[in-house]
Amino acid sequence: MDDMLTDSIEPVLIDRCTPDLVREVENARDRKAGRDLWQQLDELGFIDALVAESAGGAGLSLDEAAGVLFAFGRHGMPLPAAHTMLARRMLADAGIQAPRGPIALAVLNDVQSHRAFVPYGCVCDSVLVERSEGIWLVDIDHVTVEPHDEWGTLGATITFSAGVEQRIKVAQSGPAPSESVVLELGARVTAATMAGAMARVLDMTITHVNDRQQFGRSIGKFQAVQHNLSVMAEHAAAAYIAAQRACAAESTSQHRLSTAIAKARASRAAPLIANTAHALTGAMGITAEYDLQLFTRRLHSQRVQFGSESYWDEVIGSHAIDHWDSVVQGIVGLEAA
Known part of the structure; x- marks a missing residue:
């Protein structure tokens, strides 16, 4: 990059x-x-x-x-x-x-x-x-x-x-609908833009919980809030890494599998990150004037664009069954490609 x-x-x-x-x-x-x-x-x-x-x-x-x-x-x-x-x-x-x-x-x-x-x-x-x-x-x-x-x-x-x-x-498109060129390209760039939006949602949520005062201290100091933030951060980081890997693998033999992993990862993380962000920002977070909804609505829409997680999970599963002797071997091979 x-x-x-x-x-x-x-x-x-x-x-x-x-x-x-x-x-x-x-x-x-x-x-x-x-x-x-x-x-x-x-x-x-x-x-x-x-x-x-x-x-x-x-x-x-x-x-x-x-x-x-x-x-x-x-x-x-x-x-x-x-x-x-x-x-x-x-x-x-x-x-x-x-x-x-x-x-x-x-x-x-x-x-x-x-x-x-x-x-x-x-x-x-x-x-x-x-x-x-x-x-x-x-x-x-x-x-x-x-x-x-x-x-x-x-x-x-x-x-x-x-x-x-x-x-x-x-x-020319691929030889079969399952190998759609535009579907794969669209999924790849959508996973990347979703990863960027998730990072923004996480930053906005962290800023809010650190600024919001309750019981004499910011709500970001409460362990339950910190736990939810850490889960959001894990999913945002995983989506970012998977999208980056998909972009890097575009010219390799692993381009389709890497894209499948990236889009499945981003689509699965989207509702969790969006919903948790709105839960932590409370009533303020659902107002039209607050910028959070500009990103969470987009995440929900992009979740199903160019294939949802269920579509790409099937692509990943089919590849694993056809080509991998074990999950560890498959993941190591993906990183080595």
């Missing part, structure tokens, strides 16, 4: 990706919202970080850019910046000029009606959608967008218009 890159993007996100901006984008649910932030990230080269140097990018690996993904999660990035980083790399590798606006990733889940759930579907300009025969770039103007009704969500279900088969085909 490139710490210099992380250090470079942090001041930008602190200054521009504020809780007020996140609220503005969520309330607007409009493609034009947050474009000043998007333009700055694009002009500074962060969105093209994964694109090869020969195509005008920085040529970084996902491992080197992992810190950017964590930072997006830590600051509640309300635009599909992480998705677009991957999409632009895929398009550049295919020799296709990428749109400059936000691109979301999606997997077609209803072949008959051409319907797919798209995270950030309310704020993207294009969708890189995977179908059984390949991956296609679709302009959002050529689909019907049905925003989801959950409070603050930016996801939408899109229905492709007739003639979508003539859209740009940019890559």
